[in-house]
Amino acid sequence: MLFTVNQHSRCIESDKCLFKRMVLIMKLNELKNLFISYTENYLRGESEHDFNIKLKKNHSLLVADFCRYIAASENLSEKKADLSYSAGLLHDIGRFEQFKNYNTFHDAASVDHGDLGSQILCDSEFAEYFSSVEMRDLLFTVKYHNKKEFPHSDDLATLLTLIVRDADKLDIYRVITEMFNSDTAGLISHHLPDTHEYSMDIIEDILKGNQICYTRRKTRNDMKLTMLNWVQDLSFRYSFQHVKEKNYVEIICSTLPDTSDILEVKRYISEYIEKKS
Ligand SMILES: [Fe+2]
Numbered sequence: 001m002l003f004t005v006n007q008h009s010r011c012i013e014s015d016k017c018l019f020k021r022m023v024l025i026m027k028l029n030e031l032k033n034l035f036i037s038y039t040e041n042y043l044r045g046e047s048e049h050d051f052n053i054k055l056k057k058n059h060s061l062l063v064a065d066f067c068r069y070i071a072a073s074e075n076l077s078e079k080k081a082d083l084s085y086s087a088g089l090l091h092d093i094g095r096f097e098q099f100k101n102y103n104t105f106h107d108a109a110s111v112d113h114g115d116l117g118s119q120i121l122c123d124s125e126f127a128e129y130f131s132s133v134e135m136r137d138l139l140f141t142v143k144y145h146n147k148k149e150f151p152h153s154d155d156l157a158t159l160l161t162l163i164v165r166d167a168d169k170l171d172i173y174r175v176i177t178e179m180f181n182s183d184t185a186g187l188i189s190h191h192l193p194d195t196h197e198y199s200m201d202i203i204e205d206i207l208k209g210n211q212i213c214y215t216r217r218k219t220r221n222d223m224k225l226t227m228l229n230w231v232q233d234l235s236f237r238y239s240f241q242h243v244k245e246k247n248y249v250e251i252i253c254s255t256l257p258d259t260s261d262i263l264e265v266k267r268y269i270s271e272y273i274e275k276k277s
Contacts (some may be wrong), residue, residue: 034148042096054097064088066167073238093117166239240277
């Protein structure tokens, strides 16, 4: 077969692109393996302790996948999608040291895991995988992924943070709804009392569209209401569609008391999702 000079140079260019992409995929795989071995260093051979470490390892891997899906649905460049994946993978890097030192994931009773994570990431072996600009964006994302509010601007750090905040919530919906009927429910609700009560001020704030501060939760029902409130902090259409597909609002509400307040919240949140998806 005869090639023109142009066809020949186009082939060389596309081979070069393919090769570059393969190198980047290998680098991401290496990063993922490094993250997995990092988490394995925290295993102690004690079942409850190791359960928690594995829970966060698997959560991080799934958040990274969600970040990739959101990036794809937003048509981001491969470079931005790769960085979104990395941010998802590393967003909870502070959780392992937090659990080692305090034996809890409850920030209010220990340390802010976003702040701790950004300190850890800064001097870690993971830093070698990123340019200094990428690292700056990742540190911002890790620090602010768990804050009630964060400084927004029109830059990549803000975009990455919004992606991770959505992806994080999507996977926590999975974790918590799977645990509703298991013995481990207390672990993720920070042992809040499992009574029939819920706080009326939390209901009122949801209906006003306000974000609820975690420290206000008094019962396990309040925790579930806070999860419904998260929907109002989601940013991307992919996330609303996912929450809708998985029927999370229905699942969460089915474990809450059958009252007119809960019914009103359910209707309000379902309509909100419908509008955004
Ligand atoms: Fe987190």
